[in-house]
Amino acid sequence: MLPDLLLGKLAAVAVLSPALAFAALGAYLLLLRTPGERVVSGVVLSALSLSLAASLVVWGSSIMAPHAFLSVELGRWFEASGYSFDIVLLVDRLSTTMMVLVSLIALIAGRFSVAYLHREAGFARFFLLLALFSTGMLALVSAGSIDLLFAGWELVGATSVLLVAFFHERAAPARAALRVYITYRLCDVGLLVALVLMHEISGSSHFAEVFGGAAWPGPAAAISASAATALALCLFLAAMGKSALFPVGSWLPRAMEGPTPSSALFYGAISIHAGVYLMLRAAPLLERSPVASAAVAGVGALTAAYGTLVGRAQPDVKSALAYATMSQVGIMFVEIGLGYYRLALVHLFAHACLRCLQMLRAPSALRDAQEIRAAHAGEPLPHLGIAARVLPASLVRRVYWLSLERFHLEALQQRLIAAPLMRLGQAIDGFERRWVAALSGLAEREAGDADEAGARGERAGAGASAPSAKGARS
Structure with a gap:
């Protein structure tokens, strides 16, 4: 078991490494120009590697001391009206296991993305978001508050x-x-x-x-x-x-x-x-x-x-x-x-x-499945599951059709949740606009402008009809 002070510093390193990579790359992109793919990926992957190494050390220490429960205070963000936002990390078996998982998967996905997104227009944007996501997820799983x-x-x-x-x-x-x-x-x-x-x-x-x-x-x-x-x-x-x-x-x-x-x-x-x-x-x-x-x-x-x-x-x-x-x-x-x-x-x-x-x-995997199916072409299809052999065929077809349509869950959500919320939002928006217009006197001004525009239209119409009438008399 490492000393508590060292464990706290390592936990902080694991969380802050991707944050520093995001801040450095973001500032460089804003102030200068977009760096090359090798620089972008190298900075983010190096930060994730450092985070993984620190997470592994902290995890190993928590495994050796299964009853460890360490609260690490990194400071206070702000304080107002008797409330303070303390930045506190929690080091125990749950948090350290998740820290290892997050940093490991993020590093693997990032390494895979170097080739997958090569020459993609949003290459730097992807790695910036990867660093920000890793920061957020590591803060989430190690949060002590x-x-x-x-x-x-x-x-x-x-x-x-x-x-x-x-x-x-x-x-x-x-x-x-x-x-x-x-x-x-x-x-x-x-x-x-x-x-x-x-x-x-x-x-x-x-x-x-x-x-x-x-x-x-x-x-x-x-x-x-x-x-x-x-x-x-x-x-x-x-x-x-x-x-x-x-x-x-x-x-x-x-x-x-x-x-x-x-x-x-x-x-x-x-x-x-x-x-x-x-x-x-x-x-x-x-x-x-x-x-x-x-x-x-x-x-x-x-x-x-x-x-x-x-x-x-x-x-x-x-x-x-x-x-x-x-x-x-x-x-x-x-x-x-x-x-x-x-x-x-x-x-x-x-x-x-x-x-x-x-x-x-x-x-x-899809290509492998196609090759396996092609290699076994002509062979009889495998037997259906137990449920398909026991239940009536009409019920099996009905369940299959509902499963294919995802049980119409999206349509139900659209009808029962999304549409009513949209109508409610539109109604509230209309009420707010009318209320603001009434309070600010905008309604009266708009009504006056409309009346004035109508009067101008009538005068213009009268002026246009006068020459035609004179021509008719001549």
């Missing part, structure tokens, strides 16, 4: 949207990014409410004070059951949006419009598991609230069933992988709801590594 976690959460969401719309010259990526953004905005309200509730209930935003100073997953939080339920459900709402749980996960296959490395990074390995991490961090709340645990397990089971059915009927490899990811994430939430937190963490790590590999080699 819900304030810092919220800041990292929003950075991850912003970079997700920007990378989905990476090929913004086409309309489809822009529409997909807008769908991701709206879903994130709606569900992130839960995290914002949880932040306020935590301050009101316990008077602190530090996990060490709210959840206790025990090693993860720790005992039940020392707050009332109703407060724990409210906090856990608010956090779960945010996790539902980020991890694409049922019924708000229809944006996930649309998010594959971004480059393949970003799909592997966000929706195959890291970002999609941010909700899982959030609920693992909130394990003391779930231990205190059986209602929240049941909700997490129930929604996770629905997500796993939905992702499995829909994923088996998808005609393209990226959508199939997206729904396969959704089904596995749903199983992780079931494990969390049942109290198997360590199993869920192992499942998360293994699934992230596997799915990242599958996403990165999706085009090659």
Whole structure:
């Protein structure tokens, strides 16, 4: 076990390395000109390598001391009206494991992107967003307070949207990014409410004070059951949006419009598991609230069933992988709801590594599948599953058709959620415009201008009719 001071410095290095790379490259791009691809990729990959090395050292130290729970204070960002935003990192088994995973997957995806995006117009933009995403995700998983976690959460969401719309010259990526953004905005309200509730209930935003100073997953939080339920459900709402749980996960296959490395990074390995991490961090709340645990397990089971059915009927490899990811994430939430937190963490790590590999080699995997199918041409098709042999054929066809149409979930969301919100927004906008016009006297001026314009039109019409009448008399 390394000294606490050294562990804190290494944890800070792991988080701040990508941030410094982003700041340096961003300043260079703003003040000078775009550097070469080798310089851009070298700076970002070097920062990610340093972050991975520091994360591995901190992780090894936490493994050797399984009961380690270290709160690292890096300073105070600002203070106002009795509130202070403290930058606090938390070093324990959960945070260090996630730090290793984030830095490792980001480094692999970045190295893959060097060749994949070679001579792409947005090469520097991609690596800038990669550095910013790594900063946000590392801050999220190592945060010792819900304030810092919220800041990292929003950075991850912003970079997700920007990378989905990476090929913004086409309309489809822009529409997909807008769908991701709206879903994130709606569900992130839960995290914002949880932040306020935590301050009101316990008077602190530090996990060490709210959840206790025990090693993860720790005992039940020392707050009332109703407060724990409210906090856990608010956090779960945010996790539902980020991890694409049922019924708000229809944006996930649309998010594959971004480059393949970003799909592997966000929706195959890291970002999609941010909700899982959030609920693992909130394990003391779930231990205190059986209602929240049941909700997490129930929604996770629905997500796993939905992702499995829909994923088996998808005609393209990226959508199939997206729904396969959704089904596995749903199983992780079931494990969390049942109290198997360590199993869920192992499942998360293994699934992230596997799915990242599958996403990165999706085009090659599709070609391999075509070659295997061609090699076995003429052989009888494999037998259908047990359900297809037991259930009636009409029911199987109906379920297959619904799975192919994704159970019309997007159409229902458009009709029941998006359209009413758009109408409400338009109504509020119209009311605000009329109210502002009435308060500022703009309505009277516009009415006066309209009357004056009408009078000028009448005079012009009279003047035009007079010559024609004179000509007629002559």
